[in-house]
Each structure stands twice: as C-alpha cells, then as structure tokens.
Amino acid sequence: MKLNNLTIKKARQGLKEKQFSSVDLLNACLEQIKSKNLNAFITVCEKEALTQAKQADELIKAGQDLPLLGVPIAAKDIFSTKGVKTTASSKVLENYIPEYDATVITKLKNAGAIIIGKTNCDAWAHGSSGENSDFGPVKNPWNEEYVPGGSSSGSAVSVAANMAIAATGTDTGGSIRLPASFTNTVGLKPTYGRVSRYGIIAMASSLDTIGHFTKTVEDSAIFLSVTAGQDKHDATTPPQTVPDYEKKLTQDVKGLKIGVPKEYFIEGLDKRIKENIEKAIKFYEENGAEIQEISLPHTNDAIACYYIIQPAEVSSNLARYDGIRYGNLRDSFGQEAKRRIMLGTFTLSVGYYDAYYKKAMKVRTLILEDYEKAFQKVDALITPTSPTLPWKLGEKVDDPLAMYLSDVFTVTANIAGIPGLTVPTGFINNLPVGMQILGPHFSEDLLFRMGHFYEQRHDFYKQTPYES
Amino acid sequence: MNHKVIIGLEVHVELKTKSKMFCECSAQYYGQKPNSHTCPVCLGLPGALPVPNQQAIEWCVQIGQALNCNIPLFSKFDRKNYFYPDLAKGYQISQYDEPFCLDGYIEVNGKKFGITRVHMEEDTGKLLHDGNSSLIDFNRSGVPLVEIVTEPDFNDAKDVKAYLQKLQQIVRYLDVSDADMEKGQMRLEPNISISLDVNSKVLPKYKVEVKNINSFGFVEKAINYEVERQLGILKTDKLPAQETRGWDERKNATVSQRAKEEANDYRYFPEPDIPPIRWTKEKIAELKAQIPELADEKSLRFQKEFGLSEYDAEIITREIELADYFAEAVKIAKDKTTPKQMANYIINKKININDVLPAKLIEEIVSSRKTEDVNIDELKSIVKKIITDNPKIKEDFAKGKDSVIQFAIGQTMRIINKKIDINIVRKIILEELK
Numbered sequence: 001m002k003l004n005n006l007t008i009k010k011a012r013q014g015l016k017e018k019q020f021s022s023v024d025l026l027n028a029c030l031e032q033i034k035s036k037n038l039n040a041f042i043t044v045c046e047k048e049a050l051t052q053a054k055q056a057d058e059l060i061k062a063g064q065d066l067p068l069l070g071v072p073i074a075a076k077d078i079f080s081t082k083g084v085k086t087t088a089s090s091k092v093l094e095n096y097i098p099e100y101d102a103t104v105i106t107k108l109k110n111a112g113a114i115i116i117g118k119t120n121c122d123a124w125a126h127g128s129s130g131e132n133s134d135f136g137p138v139k140n141p142w143n144e145e146y147v148p149g150g151s152s153s154g155s156a157v158s159v160a161a162n163m164a165i166a167a168t169g170t171d172t173g174g175s176i177r178l179p180a181s182f183t184n185t186v187g188l189k190p191t192y193g194r195v196s197r198y199g200i201i202a203m204a205s206s207l208d209t210i211g212h213f214t215k216t217v218e219d220s221a222i223f224l225s226v227t228a229g230q231d232k233h234d235a236t237t238p239p240q241t242v243p244d245y246e247k248k249l250t251q252d253v254k255g256l257k258i259g260v261p262k263e264y265f266i267e268g269l270d271k272r273i274k275e276n277i278e279k280a281i282k283f284y285e286e287n288g289a290e291i292q293e294i295s296l297p298h299t300n301d302a303i304a305c306y307y308i309i310q311p312a313e314v315s316s317n318l319a320r321y322d323g324i325r326y327g328n329l330r331d332s333f334g335q336e337a338k339r340r341i342m343l344g345t346f347t348l349s350v351g352y353y354d355a356y357y358k359k360a361m362k363v364r365t366l367i368l369e370d371y372e373k374a375f376q377k378v379d380a381l382i383t384p385t386s387p388t389l390p391w392k393l394g395e396k397v398d399d400p401l402a403m404y405l406s407d408v409f410t411v412t413a414n415i416a417g418i419p420g421l422t423v424p425t426g427f428i429n430n431l432p433v434g435m436q437i438l439g440p441h442f443s444e445d446l447l448f449r450m451g452h453f454y455e456q457r458h459d460f461y462k463q464t465p466y467e468s
Numbered sequence: 469m470n471h472k473v474i475i476g477l478e479v480h481v482e483l484k485t486k487s488k489m490f491c492e493c494s495a496q497y498y499g500q501k502p503n504s505h506t507c508p509v510c511l512g513l514p515g516a517l518p519v520p521n522q523q524a525i526e527w528c529v530q531i532g533q534a535l536n537c538n539i540p541l542f543s544k545f546d547r548k549n550y551f552y553p554d555l556a557k558g559y560q561i562s563q564y565d566e567p568f569c570l571d572g573y574i575e576v577n578g579k580k581f582g583i584t585r586v587h588m589e590e591d592t593g594k595l596l597h598d599g600n601s602s603l604i605d606f607n608r609s610g611v612p613l614v615e616i617v618t619e620p621d622f623n624d625a626k627d628v629k630a631y632l633q634k635l636q637q638i639v640r641y642l643d644v645s646d647a648d649m650e651k652g653q654m655r656l657e658p659n660i661s662i663s664l665d666v667n668s669k670v671l672p673k674y675k676v677e678v679k680n681i682n683s684f685g686f687v688e689k690a691i692n693y694e695v696e697r698q699l700g701i702l703k704t705d706k707l708p709a710q711e712t713r714g715w716d717e718r719k720n721a722t723v724s725q726r727a728k729e730e731a732n733d734y735r736y737f738p739e740p741d742i743p744p745i746r747w748t749k750e751k752i753a754e755l756k757a758q759i760p761e762l763a764d765e766k767s768l769r770f771q772k773e774f775g776l777s778e779y780d781a782e783i784i785t786r787e788i789e790l791a792d793y794f795a796e797a798v799k800i801a802k803d804k805t806t807p808k809q810m811a812n813y814i815i816n817k818k819i820n821i822n823d824v825l826p827a828k829l830i831e832e833i834v835s836s837r838k839t840e841d842v843n844i845d846e847l848k849s850i851v852k853k854i855i856t857d858n859p860k861i862k863e864d865f866a867k868g869k870d871s872v873i874q875f876a877i878g879q880t881m882r883i884i885n886k887k888i889d890i891n892i893v894r895k896i897i898l899e900e901l902k
Contacts (some may be wrong), residue, residue, distance in 0.1 A: 080515045093514065100508050102515055199508075199515040206740035233509075235519045235742050313740060316547055319558020320512045348549070348735035357737060 003028035004162040005464060008071055008219040011165055015060055015070045022056040022070030022114065025165075029072045029116055033163045036466075038139045040154040040163060042077045043085050044117040052114040059112065067226050069112030074164035076155045077118040078125055079105055080199040084115070088201045089133040090123040091332040092321050102199025103231045104168060104210055111226040116164050119154030124318065125175055125203040126336045127151045128406040131397055134334055139393070140182060141465035142431055146390040149179030152213070156183040159213040162464060166214045166223055172203045173306055174385075174410025176211045177422040181385035181434025184424045184460060185213045186451065188220045189410075191441045192417035193238055195224070196231030204313035207306075207414040215461050217423060217451035221245035224444060240442055248445045249452045254288030256450070259378035263299035264409055269387045272428045277384045280425045280435045283454065284382070292378055296370040299412060301363050306411040307404060308347050308360035315344025339400065368416045375440040380450060383409055385422045385436040389429070413438055421447040424460040432460075471702070472663045473695050474671060475628055476584075476620035479635060480613050480655040481531070481645045482591065483524050488610040489590045490518030490561065497607035498651050502596075510610035512556030517741050520545070524612035525568065525588060525745065526755055527644040531614055532569025532586040533756050534638050541747045543568050545588075545739040550732065553602070554593040556609050562589035564736040568745075575764070576630045582619030589613050614645075620659070620671060625691035629684050632656060634763075641762050641788045649682045656681045660694045664702060674707055678722055680714040690715045693722055766791055774798060774807035783815055790814075790821055797826035805833045839889040847884065847893065851900050854879045865901050873897060 003025045006014065014020055026049055033044055049072065056070035075081060078088045080098035082105075087093045105115065122132035130138040130153025138153035140146040141161040148157045152169030156179035159167050169176040171189035180187025188211040195210040202208060210227065214220045228242045260281060265274060285291045318341055323329040333341070347356035374381065387408060396403045413420040418441055422434040435454075437447045455461060488495045491509035508516035529539055546564035567587035573580050591611040596603045616635065622628050636654060639645040647654040657679055661672040676694060681687050694713070701708045713722040738744075761769070767781040770791075776784065785791040794814065798807045813819070813833050824832070854876060855861055864872040876897045877890060 078515075080513075086514070088514070096514070098508075098513065098515070100513070197515075198517050201514040204740075233519060234517050236517075236740075312737060316549055316559050316735070316737070319549060319551065320514075320556065322551060322553075322558055324553055345735065348737055350733045350735075353735075353737070 002162070004032045004165075006165060007215045007461075008068065008165055008222050009216070011071050012067075012069070016065065018060070022053040022060065023050065025070065026050065026053040026072050026114060026116065029163055029165070032161065033117070033158075036141065036161055036163070038141055038144070038157050038161055039136050040119055040138055040157040040161065041074070041117045042087055042089065042120050042135055042154070045084055045115055048084065049114050049116045056112055056114060064112070066110075066112035067222055068108060071113055071165050072116040073108060073113045074116050074119050074155055074158040074167035075105060075108075076121050076152050076167070076169050078121065078170060078201040078203075079118075079168055080201070081105055081115060081118065084118065086118065086201070087135070088124050089121045089135055090334065090337065091134045092328050092330075093326055094328060094332075096326050098199070100199060103196035103233055104227050105199065107227055108168075113226075117158075119152070119158050119167060121154055122151035122175075122336070123334050124201070124314070124337050125151040125170055125172060126314070126340060128174065128178055128403050129391070129393075129396065130154070130179070131393065132334060132336045137393055140390055140431075142183065143390075145392055146431065147182070147393055147395075149182035149386070149390060151175040152179050155213050156180055156185055156187070159183070159185045159215060160465060162466070166212055166219055168210070168212050170200060170203070171209050171211050171410075171414065171420075172207045173310065173414050174407040176213065177385050177410050177420055177434070177436055178406065180213055180422040181424075181436075182390040182432060184427070184432035184434075184463065185215065186217050186220050186424070186455075186461070187211065187213050187422040187434075188224060188444070188447075189413060189420045190224060190228065190444055191419045192414075193234075193236045194240075194419070194442065194444065195227045196229075196234040196237050198231055198233035202313075202317040204310040205317065206313060207310060209414065217421070217448055217455050218246065218249060220421070220451075221249055221448045228444075243445050245445055245448055249448055251449050252287065253284055253450060253453050256284070256289040256380070257292060257378040258284055258289050258450075259292050259294040259374055259381045261296045261299065261374070261381055261383060262293055263296050264383040269384060270389060270428075273384050273387070273389070273433055276425050276428065276433050277382065277435050280454065281382050283457070284450070287453070294374050294377060294381070296367075296374060296412070298363065298366045298370050302367060302412045302415060303404060303408055305360045305363040305367065306407070306415060307343070308356050309364065309415075311340040311344035312348050312357050313344065314340040315342075315348065336400070364415050367412055371412075371416045371418055371438075371440070379439070380443070380446055381438040383436045383438065385409060385434045389431045389433070409436060417441060419444050419447055421451050423451040423454055425454075425458070426460055427463075470664065470666050471699065472666045472668070473623050473691075474620045474661050474663060475622035475624075475691065476659045477616075477618045477622070477628065477631070478657040478659070479616045479632065480657075481616065481635075481639050481647055482653040483527050483612040483614060483645050484653075485521055485524050485527070485612055487521060489521050489524055489588075489612040490610055493610065495611045497611065500607055502603070502605035502607060505607040506609070510556065511606055512558075512609075518561055518739075520742055521612060527642070528568050528586060528588040528614045529752070529755050530642055530759055531616070531639060531644065532572060534642060534759055534762060535569070535572040535574055535583045535586060535616070537569035537572030537583060537586055539569055539747065539752050540566065541749070541752075542566060542744060543747075544744040545742045546736045547739050548589075549735040552592070554595050554604055554609070556593060556606060560589060560592065561739055561742070563587035574631065574634060576634050577627055579627065581621040581627070581631060584617045584619050586614060586616050589615060625688040628658060628691060629688050632684055632687060637763050637786065641760060643760075643788075649684075652682070656687050658687065658691055660691060660698070661708075662695065662698045662702060674710040676708060676710070676722075677712045678715055679712060679725065680716075686715055686717065689720065690722055693720070697722070760788075763788070763791070770794075770807075774811075776808060776811050780808075780811040780815060784811055793821040793826060797829055800826055801830045804830055809833060838887065840886045842884070842886065842888045842892065844892075844896075847880070847888075847896055848900070850880055850883050851876070851893075851896050854883070855900055862901060
C-alpha cells in the first residue's frame with residue numbers, strides 16, 4: 001500500500017513502529033500532489049513541511065507520542081498560517097501573508113501535524129462547487145470532468161486523492177459536507193463553537209464552523225480531539241469539556257432512535273440517491289436501531305433564511321478589504337463576492353432590516369425549534385447530504401440560484417448550529433454518494449459512533465480514485 | 469426674538485482599563501510609538517475575533533448606575549458598518565438597540581437632566597496627515613469607549629458646562645477614566661438647535677452637531693456661537709442646515725465639516741462574534757454596591773458630619789483626591805483642630821495635597837495658631853508708650869470709636885514682633901484706656 005493512502009490511525013501506527021519515517025510519508029504525499037493535476041492546492045509548503053517532518057522524525061525517535069505527530073495535513077486557504085500566504089482563493093488577498101496562526105493551526109502543529117499546504121476553495125468560501133476560486137476550479141478525482149463540491153473543494157480533493165492524510169475545512173452552509181459526499185471522504189461539521197474560529201477568514205460569523213476531511217470516521221474523531229475546545233480568542237467557544245471521541249467510537253447502534261425527516265425525501269432528490277440512503281437507514285434498522293419518520297416543518301424556509309443572514313454577515317465581514325491595506329483594490333472581488341456584498345448591504349439597510357434580516361432571524365429560531373422538538377423524539381437524524389450527484393464543471397456557473405439550492409440539505413444544520421457528519425455510502429455511475437448524520441448540539445461522539453459502525457461494515461473508504 | 473435653545477449631548481469617555489476592549493493589547497497608548505500597541509484583533513486582520521473586556525463592561529454599567537440608569541438584564545453588541553480608513557474592520561463594534569444602560573438622569577445647578585443611554589464601544593485608529601500622505605496609527609484602535617447620550621434637555625451653555633464638569637467628576641470618582649480632554653479621553657459633541665416657539669414640545673426639524681471641542685471653555689463658546697449663528701439664519705425665515713460643524717479654536721467659530729444626510733445608514737446588526745450579555749440581578753446589585761460615595765453625597769455628608777459650609781464642602785469634594793485627603797486629615801486630627809478650620813486652611817492657603825501629608829498639615833494648622841509667652845510687664849509698658857505717643861487713641865476711644873482698639877493692637881504687635889495671644893493684648897489696652 002502506498003504511504004499516502006494511509007489513514008491517520010495507520011500512519012501513526014507505522015511511524016511509531018518505525019516502518020517508515022515522516023519524511024517518507026510526506027514525500028509520498030508531495031509526489032501525489034505533483035503527479036495529479038487537480039488544482040487542489042494554492043500553496044504547497046514543500047520546504048517548511050520537510051523541515052517539520054524531519055523534526056517529527058527526531059521526536060518520534062526520542063519516543064514522543066502525539067496524536068498527529070509526523071502526519072501531513074492540508075489546510076483550506078482561509079486558515080491563517082504564519083509566514084505562509086493565505087488568500088481565501090481571492091485575488092484580493094493574492095499576496096497576503098498572515099503574521100499569526102489560526103488557533104486550529106496552532107493546535108494541529110502542537111499535536112505534531114505537518115502542514116503540507118494550503119488548499120484551493122471557492123473564494124471567501126462562497127460556493128458549492130469549487131468553481132468560484134479566483135485561481136481556477138478544483139477537479140473531482142473520481143471524474144475530472146465533474147465538480148468536487150465546495151466550498152472546501154481542494155481540502156476534500158486533497159484527502160480523496162491521497163495528497164494529504166487529512167485536511168481542514170470550513171462549513172457555513174454545507175462547505176465540508178457537500179464536497180465530502182462528492183469525493184467519498186468523511187466530512188465533519190462540528191457544533192457551532194466546538195472548534196475555534198480564531199484566525200480563520202470569516203465568511204458568515206454566526207454560521208461558520210470549523211471542521212475537517214478524513215478518510216475514516218475514526219480519523220475524524222482523532223482530528224476533532226485535537227481541534228475542539230474553548231479558545232480564549234473566540235468568545236463563541238463555550239467551556240464544554242471535550243470528550244475522548246476515539247474511545248467512544250466502538251459502541252453499537254442497538255436501541256438508538258434514528259429519525260428520518262420526511263422533508264428531505266421529496267421531489268428533486270435523485271431517486272438513486274434516495275435508494276442509496278434508504279439502504280443505509282435500513283442497515284441501521286437491521287442492526288437494532290429504531291427508525292422513525294419525523295418532520296422538520298421549516299426545512300423549506302431554510303435556504304431563504306440562510307441567503308439573508310449569510311450575505312448580511314458576509315457584507316460586513318468583507319468590509320475590511322477596503323483597498324487600503326491588502327494591496328489590491330475592491331474591484332479584485334469576484335462576481336459571487338460582489339453579489340453577496342450587494343445582497344447583504346441591501347437587507348441590512350434602513351427600511352429593509354425588519355422585512356429581511358429580522359424576519360430571517362425569527363425563521364432561524366423556528367428552525368432551531370424544529371430540531372429541538374425532533375431531538376426530543378430521536379437521538380439523531382439521517383438524510384442525504386446532497387439531493388444530486390456531483391455535476392459537471394461549468395454546468396451551474398451561470399445559475400447562482402441553482403448553485404444555492406445544492407445546499408438545501410445542509411444549511412439547516414448551520415442555521416441551528418448542530419453538528420453534521422457525512423459518511424460515504426457508495427457510488428452511483430462511479431460518482432460518490434454520502435449520507436448526513438445530524439445530532440443535537442455537542443453530540444459529535446454519537447455521530448462518530450453511528451458513522452463508524454456503518455463504515456466498519458461497508459468499507460467504502462478503501463476505494464480510491466487511483467491505484468492503491 | 470423669542471426663542472428656545474435646545475441642546476443634547478453625546479459624550480465619549482475613554483476607560484483606563486489595562487487592556488483594550490477586545491484584545492490583550494495595552495490600552496495606555498498616549499504618547500507611545502505609533503502602531504506599537506497592536507495585534508491581529510485591533511488591526512482587524514483577516515480571521516481575528518473580538519473577545520470583550522469584562523472590566524470595561526462592568527465600568528460602563530457603573531457609569532450608568534452613577535447616572536441613575538436602568539440596567540437591563542439582557543444586552544448585546546452590534547456592528548456599526550461604515551467606511552473610514554481609521555476603522556480597521558470596516559465596522560465599529562458598538563451597541564444599538566439594547567445598550568447596557570438606559571433612562572437615567574443627573575442633577576446639575578438644581579435641575580434634572582435626562583440621560584437617554586450609556587453604551588460601550590471601541591475607539592478607532594488615528595489618521596495623521598503629513599503633506600501629501602496620510603498615515604494610520606492603530607494604537608488607539610479598540611480602546612474601550614463609553615458613550616453617554618443625554619436627552620435634549622439643556623437650554624443654555626452654562627448648564628451644559630456644569631453637566632460636563634459633573635460627568636467628568638463622576639467618572640473620576642469611579643476611577644474608570646482620567647477624562648483628560650487634552651488627551652482625548654473625554655470628547656464632547658453637543659447637538660444644538662433653536663425653536664422660535666418657546667412652548668413647543670416638538671423638536672426643530674434640524675440639528676447641528678459640533679465636534680472638535682477639547683475644553684469646557686470651548687464648549688461654552690461653541691454653543692454661544694452656534695446660538696447666534698442659527699438665530700441669524702432663523703431671523704431671515706430660513707432653517708439652518710442639518711450638519712456637522714467643527715469648533716475652530718483660531719477663528720473662534722464653528723465651521724461646516726459635512727452635511728448630514730437624513731440619517732446615516734450604519735446597517736446595524738447584532739455582532740455575531742460576541743454572545744449577548746445576560747446579567748443576574750445579584751451581579752447588577754454587586755456592581756452598584758461597589759460604587760464609591762460620589763461628590764454630591766460626600767459634600768452633603770461633610771456638611772452634616774463636619775459642619776462645613778456648602779461652599780467649602782463643594783470645593784473640598786470637587787476632586788476625590790482632595791476629599792480623601794481631607795477625610796484622612798480629619799481622622800488623624802482628633803481634637804487638635806476642627807474640620808472646619810482644616811477646610812478653611814486648605815482652601816485659603818491653597819494647600820498642595822501632593823506636597824503636604826495630612827499629618828504635616830495638622831501640624832501646620834496648630835503651629836499657625838500657637839502663641840509665644842509674653843512678659844506682661846513688658847507688654848504693659850509698650851502699650852502705655854503707644855497710648856502716650858498717640859493721644860488720638862484715647863480721644864477716639866472716648867468718642868466710642870472702637871475701631872481704634874484694632875489700631876492699637878496692630879501697633880503693639882508690630883513693636884513686640886512676636887506671635888502672642890491677641891486677646892491678652894486687647895485686655896491690656898482696654899485696661900490702660902479706662
């Protein structure tokens with residue numbers, strides 16, 4: 001097996017047992033990045049990563065044991081990295097080099113991880129396909145004519161194509177879960193506030209969550225154990241203790257109550273995906289879970305609510321790129337950013353605020369209440385992650401509304417702040433499909449347990465787009 | 469021309485917290501090297517997040533409590549969006565519809581003035597213009613700022629000045645700000661308009677905001693100037709323009725800075741990076757209990773407890789340092805001197821409390837009253853000589869001119885040249901004259 005195809009778990013094992021070095025592991029990843037032309041990275045930190053890998057090898061030799069010691073990890077290019085260009089995939093920040101590390105980057109480094117590079121994404125994380133990047137679209141390794149999903153497109157692809165062992169992402173309306181389901185990777189959107197946002201270029205502050213892509217659910221649990229927790233630099237991280245996610249993985253699903261929201265199985269959902277997800281639900285039932293149909297009545301209002309709150313916050317968050325400080329003028333903003341700045345500025349203006357923003361905030365409360373009621377009846381929910389399979393590059397670029405609708409199954413979790421985990425559930429026409437598991441606030445351990453149970457018995461993660 | 473002047477005030481006070489409002493940078497920026505007190509947060513770098521300063525929030529609440537405000541149990545921060553080069557994030561974190569303090573009042577010159585609100589916000593950076601280039605110093609960016617807004621209850625510059633002095637005194641008593649106007653720690657913005665209908669309950673259709681006022685003297689001048697200017701316009705049946713004007717110290721006049729649109733659209737919305745603040749009644753009560761005795765209260769107590777006149781008590785309590793000094797001196801004086809004598813001494817001799825410790829002060833007062841021993845025979849002979857040398861003394865005294873005694877005392881004291889008890893001198897003079 002090629003080293004770059006390893007999971008975090010296996011890589012750590014091999015490193016510990018000195019079957020290979022961190023430098024070997026890194027070189028395997030770097031080679032893969034060079035050999036595939038997927039545009040997944042904006043910056044590859046070859047030199048810095050090599051230095052870090054050598055240091056990791058020293059530490060391993062000295063008997064150090066850290067959860068990610070010597071493991072190459074990619075970071076979405078909206079995570080501030082000290083001394084390494086951080087562009088948000090926008091021309092506006094083309095030459096911006098942060099003077100500080102995001103809290104998550106600090107935590108990853110402290111856990112021994114090697115930052116292999118910065119991944120491409122939709123500019124400012126605006127998009128569902130990866131095509132809004134000012135540095136060209138990312139291609140789906142399962143079929144390069146197709147989109148990998150976005151906005152964390154490069155991170156998803158870096159893991160799917162075995163260019164990195166894991167990768168960070170951000171999820172504001174589905175930006176981790178959608179690309180995870182399009183690339184046969186595991187994507188976690190944690191509870192709002194579970195992982196610090198400090199140092200990550202803000203898209204919509206009340207919706208932004210910081211998660212990651214891994215090859216397995218187990219890796220996702222290991223990763224979250226490193227990144228989760230209260231941060232004195234982020235006032236929205238509560239003091240909730242971080243459980244040992246890895247330890248809690250192995251329980252079965254007997255007696256779990258799983259809800260299936262009927263609003264997610266409607267017209268517009270690809271029939272083949274519907275069948276695929278129903279099969280996964282059936283699997284849980286066969287293994288002792290109790291399946292209940294439930295209703296989330298405000299699901300239909302979610303996209304409208306999201307596309308008021310999100311651009312409003314975007315318009316404010318992008319105001320600092322005023323052409324004075326970062327070297328490029330405001331005309332360097334791409335179409336999608338301009339569209340959201342205009343939308344958000346409009347809905348926050350005097351005379352419109354009550355009709356749009358305030359109303360959207362009320363709908364937000366209703367959506368949260370939908371979930372609260374649901375979680376009184378069931379432990380977790382299972383839905384498709386995306387209503388459609390990955391689409392072809394260019395197919396929706398001229399139709400922003402169609403693009404917005406691709407987040408229809410994911411945005412509600414952001415509006416409510418609950419966690420969501422996407423787990424691969426197979427392939428249709430050689431394109432990946434994923435299911436979404438949703439749970440109450442701070443129930444990541446339950447999502448991992450459910451995902452892991454499924455994954456152990458299906459092994460879709462073992463399939464890779466290239467030779468293994 | 470019959471008219472009514474209507475003035476409301478917005479005052480900004482910089483708090484003297486150790487660190488800034490939303491980051492750990494030092495807030496003591498005055499006179500420091502430009503951009504030496506900065507970090508990703510106050511520079512507004514991509515990804516940086518604000519974490520509110522608990523101390524600053526509590527002080528803001530205490531200012532509100534000292535101004536008799538209600539403290540709602542729920543409050544939040546909002547973003548005020550506008551563009552200006554000194555505003556690092558493109559928005560200022562402020563408070564909009566749910567500030568920390570609401571509906572207070574203050575008593576000045578025997579009148580009550582309404583306090584609309586007291587809220588918390590962050591200061592901006594500072595632009596420095598140098599020839600053709602403009603530079604930005606972000607040291608001030610993010611320094612905690614409390615804004616105190618009054619009702620349009622003021623009708624003349626005198627009351628405004630008195631209010632501002634009282635406000636400055638309060639924040640200094642609370643020890644939350646030095647409120648030094650020259651250092652920009654206290655900034656005043658009066659909103660001035662004039663109604664020609666003295667009984668009208670409706671505000672005029674315009675108002676003029678005056679900025680750049682950095683002394684209490686200028687605020688009086690600026691208001692009086694504005695009243696004359698606006699009256700001049702109103703006399704021609706025109707309405708003064710709604711605008712922001714600046715006080716020009718050299719011209720001794722206000723000058724137009726920018727015309728105000730109907731209302732600036734700041735697109736306020738709740739700051740998503742800071743969770744709302746929820747107080748408990750206990751915490752509010754605790755903060756209130758921590759408020760020290762303020763000047764008005766202290767003055768009344770000094771009058772009652774120490775028998776000071778209202779005038780003396782007001783002077784002694786004007787600054788908390790002096791009031792504390794006085795109280796300390798009273799405590800250690802015991803029966804060596806009375807508080808009243810002490811107050812007189814401090815006020816008349818303009819005692820510098822930094823040079824004279826309270827114990828030393830009491831010593832001074834006591835020694836100033838001390839008399840030297842006197843030889844009665846010597847005194848008698850001096851008095852006799854004076855009366856002999858000045859026959860007019862006896863004549864005038866016979867005519868009932870008692871003031872002549874004072875003259876004789878003065879003459880005696882001059883010759884004897886010692887600090888002796890005047891009462892003894894007076895007694896001997898009277899004896900000799902009989």
